[in-house]
Amino acid sequence: MARNKKGIPIHGWLNLDKPLGMTSTQALGRVRRILNAQKLGHAGTLDPLATGILPIALGEATKTIQYAQDRDKVYRFTVKWGEARNTDDCEGTVIATSDKRPTEADIRALLPRFTGNIDQVPPQFSAIKLDGERAYDLARAGEKLDIQPRRVTVYGFKLLNSTPNEAEFELECGKGTYVRSIARDMGQILGCYGHVSALRRLAVGNFTENTSISLDEFEKLVQSAAPDQVLLPVETVLDDIPALAMTAEEVGRIRQGQTLKFLSRQDVDRLSATGIDERTILVLAMGDNKPLALLEKDGIALYPVKVFNL
Known part of the structure; x- marks a missing residue:
């Protein structure tokens, strides 16, 4: 006799606003516990230091995850100048420093080079696979990786704020774009080094910030409403x-x-x-x-x- 699957079959999408310091897997686990859901998955990992839109598919919606992953994304992020880190973000080890700082004019002049179809090398600490192994596993083991450039598309890139030590940007991009790579490459071109110190995903396709919900809000809501009243329909990512x-x-x-x-x-x-x-x-x-x-x-x-x- 076949074993019964644990959990309740619930179908739909949750437009989750992931909090700071939580992995995407941990966020998934929290949703699973809140709903006692039988099957779920997310459409695009967010690092612990990142906040923002993490679309979570439940039940039959998991069959549409690839269509969410293929959607364009919007990010707001801060680059700290003067330090290169091995992870290209603030969680890594400092590997180079510089006293030089870019001017706002220098930064603005650089933006067109990172707009359109561009070739970028993913970070050493990334989820891409090299000979069947995750790059971050190899990097943690001390290997120096030869990662080949990949073609990605940036639709819009603008400077929001700038101080001598950091700059805040907004980026609209296609699938596979690494914000950390852009921060690293900008720092190298400007001759001052740079890494991502803050990152928020504002949108994944039609999952946007203004329709998202926090984990705490979601948990309170499902106590007084049926899950299907809280979730978005399975076909949410199939609107095109x-x-x-x-x-x-x-x-x-x-x-x-x-x-x-x-x-x-x-x-x-x-x-x-x-x-x-x-x-x-x-x-x-x-x-x-x-x-x-x-x-x-x-x-x-x-x-x-x-x-x-x-």
């Missing part, structure tokens, strides 16, 4: 994927993993009415106004790649 309402017959076929073919003029018109055309790659199938499945489109065929059990 065209949705198509399915007939009862199509719902049954999708649940059996069968491919749907749209051959008639009526079928084509039905797809076109929801914005589905030859450029469409994914379609969100809806059944009874609930997300049923993600379908991959190949010509006239739609076949299930993720089916939601809601």
